[in-house]
Amino acid sequence: MANSRKDKTRNAWLEMLAKHKFDAEAPATDQIWSPSLECASRDELIGIQNDKLRILTPFLYENSDFYRRRFDKLGLTPTDIQTVDDLTKWPVVDKLEMMEDVKERPPYGSYSTMDEELWNKRGWMLFSSSGSSGVPRVFRYSHIDRDLWEWANARAIYSFGVRSSDTVFLASGYGPHVFAWGVQYALQRMNVASIPGGGMTTDMRANLVERFKPTVLCCTTSYALHLGRVMQEKGVDPAASSIRMLFVGGEPGTGIINTRNRLKNLWGAEIREFYGCTEVAPHSGGYSCSHSEVSEDLVATHLMEDHQIWELVDPDTLAPVKEGERGITVCTSLNSESSPQLRFNVGDYTVYSTEKCGCGRTHVRAMGSFAGRSDDLINLRGIKMYPVQLEQAIRAVPNIGDEYEILIETIDSGLDIMTARVEHTEDISDQVINEIKTQCEVTVSVEVLPPNTLPKTEFKAKRVRDERAK
Ligand SMILES: [Zn+2]
Known part of the structure; x- marks a missing residue:
């Protein structure tokens, strides 16, 4: 009986993921990859989120020990959380709670909805968090997840304006960092050429830019500065190089205007940004579009609302803040088989706007992008x-x-x-x-x-x- 409930809720969740998957293999238009999702009305978006939540909570309850324990402890049942409005009944999950779980149940913790037999059947990849505060945490994602994150990242990178005429140079280590691998897989789906730049010195990477003329440089903000300076020391002007776009992620970047201007001047390139959190989802949660520079000192980053629910809450009370007020990000991830999550405290400061963007997308924008994590205070x-x-x-x-x-x-x-x-x-x-x-x-x-x-x-x-x- 128990097994059949497990399987039933899993099948319903997999069907739900398939139901809201559009244009998975190729873009629908020359501007927007999945327009039926990215330009859906606000009501339609909330409809998709509610549709997924209703199926997600029983799936989590039946298949994840972490979630079942938490539901029971709170005296809640899956039917208590069926819509976005119900979410506040579920207290925000923070990093510490996850780390405690890992400590008690090493090495992965018990939040995943997969047992070992299913992990082995699906196949998986292992990643780890950057560990900017505390011990790095490891995460597994199944190959069903990989298919979902490839599509999500492809949509984000397409919104930057990256096309098959580009060559993307990933100046990043290819360790267990979900960022590099996630971009790599997405570029394959997009039919975009890529040069993996793992295991190279900066000098080698500088030479590679000169020799193979990539058009997009993908790395952290810090590394884009560093590589540009190394090129200058070699007597090469990065602004005169083949790089037309910097694709940055992994640390606060475009929202710090003086850093952004420094990078723009150094490289003479446009800047686009990926925003996310390895601990909550394997793919980008936020991304720049062609209209991300709202004004000289304001950039905006879209959040992927059909895949995730992005709340903004008060850092002290954790109560939702009104649109236009500053708060920290909380994410519910609705785009994974092995580890969907309810209300994880990502903790980055920003301000939201649901006003429709000039690019045509309706997904909420983080105005001023993101200015660092609340625990860095x-x-x-x-x-x-x-x-x-x-x-x-x-x-x-x-x-x-x-x-x-x-x-x-x-x-x-x-x-x-x-x-x-x-x-x-x-x-x-x-x-x-x-x-x-x-x-x-x-x-x-x-x-x-x-x-x-x-x-x-x-x-x-x-x-x-x-x-x-x-
Ligand atoms: Zn936009």
């Missing part, structure tokens, strides 16, 4: 700020080096102080102090170092060192 003597604010401030200083370091430490008197170590040929301390004061309302000490003193950031920037006495 720095509290210095009661003054709160985010690393992205410091980045925006430092990069406002003309000709300042790409690398910088923020050191927070406790001095002998017991006071916590912040020092910004930056690179410049001139003494620009006052400018840095003023910019940080304006952005973050805090006074810092500044050390100006000669160019090329600080270690070079390659893949992902970790610029804040907190060495305070605990």
Whole structure:
């Protein structure tokens, strides 16, 4: 009996995934991959989300130990959560809760809806989170999921304007990072040429750009800066190279206007961004479109609402905020067989707009893109700020080096102080102090170092060192 409920709910979920899958193999128009989904009315989108939720909750209950335990503990049954409006009955799941589960049930935790027999039948791939805070977590996704994420990513990359006339250079390690593999598979589905750039030095990658002339560079924001500088050192102007578009992801990027402008000037290229969170879904949750630059100092990122429900909540109360108010992202993932999820706290700050975009898409937009995770918050003597604010401030200083370091430490008197170590040929301390004061309302000490003193950031920037006495 139990088995038949498991199978019945699984089959219903797989049928539901198939029901809302349109234009899976190829784009329907020359502008938009799946227009029936990407340009659906807001009511139609909520209809799709409700349709999926109604089938998802019994599937999770019957097939995932983590979810069954949580439903039982909360005194809820799957029928309590049938629509988007019901979601608030389900308290947000955070990273800590997931990590506890992994600790108690290593090595994967118990959130997945697959048992070992089914994993082996389907085939799978393993990925891990970047572990920017805490221990990296590992995730498995089945090959049914791969088919779904290829399609989702293809839709996102198509919206950037990448076409089969392009050659995409993925300047990324091909470790267990879902970003690189997800892009790689999507490009195959899109019939777009790709050059996998794993296992190469930056010097080799710079030569590769010169020699094979890719048109799109895919990497983290930090790496796009680093590679461009290495090319300059070799006497090559990145702006004069074949690269016409930077496709960035993995860290806050396009929303930090001074970093975006720095990249645009360096490469003379358009910038498009992937936004997502490995812990909640294997594919992009957000992506830029042709209208992502709303104005000179505002970019917008669409969120994929037929595949996911993106709520915005108050960081303290976790209650939903009104459209136009700032909050942190919470995601319900509706596009996976092995690990759909209910209300995971992704925790990035943004502001939503459901106004229809100039590109024709109706999916909600994160205005100003994303400005870092709520758990990155720095509290210095009661003054709160985010690393992205410091980045925006430092990069406002003309000709300042790409690398910088923020050191927070406790001095002998017991006071916590912040020092910004930056690179410049001139003494620009006052400018840095003023910019940080304006952005973050805090006074810092500044050390100006000669160019090329600080270690070079390659893949992902970790610029804040907190060495305070605990
Ligand atoms: Zn758009």
